[in-house]
Amino acid sequence: MKRGIAFLSLALASPALAAPVAIGFAPPTGQDLLYRIEQHRPVDGRDSLFRADRVLRFEKVGDGYILHVTLRSLDSDAPGAGADAYRAALSPLIGVEHRFRLDAHGKIVSLDNIDDVRAAMEKALNAMVAKAPEGSAGQRTAKNVLTLLDGLTPEGRLALLSGEVQPLLLFVDSEVDDARPRGVRTMAGPPLGRAVAVEGDSVLAAHDGNRLTLQEDLQGEGAHVAMRYIVSAQTGLVDAQERTLTLGAQTLTEKRSLTAAGK
Structure with a gap:
């Protein structure tokens, strides 16, 4: 029930997220x-x-x-x-x-x-x-x-x-839709320990012009992975990424960013 309420709240708070969003591939050259x-x-x-x-x-x-x-x-x-x-x-x-x-x-x-x-x-x-x-x-x-x-x-x-x-190219030439969370299955673990299978959903959390925010919450045996991506629907590139991986008692955090050189 709580999960249903959470999705309803998101829909009410973000009425613009009503249609699939195409992610192209046009990187800056x-x-x-x-x-x-x-x-x-x-x-x-x-x-x-x-x-x-x-x-x-x-x-x-x-x-x-x-x-x-x-x-x-x-x-x-x-x-x-x-x-x-x-x-x-x-x-x-x-x-x-x-x-x-x-x-x-x-x-x-x-x-x-x-x-x-x-x-x-x-x-x-x-x-x-x-x-x-x-x-x-x-x-x-x-x-x-x-x-x-x-x-x-x-x-x-x-x-x-x-x-x-x-x-950087994870979402290139694809489509995301807040009404249809995408199932994700992958491996997580190194360098904290042995690889563990994790799975969950990827959801479109926000859409501001060409800027998309996608979030993933993945679970596995003794493992939890939370991901947040900032993606350009125009270039197709992941401009920023945050990851928190907890495996047993250990936690890894990671940030990736793509910016113009010199900034």
Whole structure:
């Protein structure tokens, strides 16, 4: 009954949310965008920050686009091995441009310079293995990433390398409707622990011009995920995202933002 009252209250408070809303795909081209990911999670009993900044630029090519992505910086105040492993996993990508090819519907279909990206990563990782103290967290992580790259299929490598930008394209070329919540099923867990299946609903909570606010509440075995997205119905991109993941007694919070570079 309470859930029914909540939905009725939302409908009365937001009469404009009365029809399906189409989300297109028309990303801004020829300008640099800053994509920032900030994550807080417990490491050795204390809350720790992990932050990464990437510069993105869309280029129109034929019927699709090239998405240029370069990791600009990363930082963490996690103690000891927590920060070492984070830096070892991502620092080989700093300054290495990725050129993802997208089709007209916003799907990432390839990484045009995957050989150059892989060569740059392997060079940096091998140097890290050689220089890091034997058995250190940084050395172990570098070895693990090298092993992972060798064992993945081409499709798996593309999924790994595009994993951090895929959330920007989550709602591209789709439709949302406040009258019909969409069922969501996914996996949640790492880096807090083993992956757990979670499911629930995605609802359109607000619609202000081209700005859409979508919310998800997902549950699983010992897990709860709350998501909030700010999506542009015009560009199709997720301009902001907030996530709170609770797994057992541990909680991770994350914020992602897409803004014009320099702002």
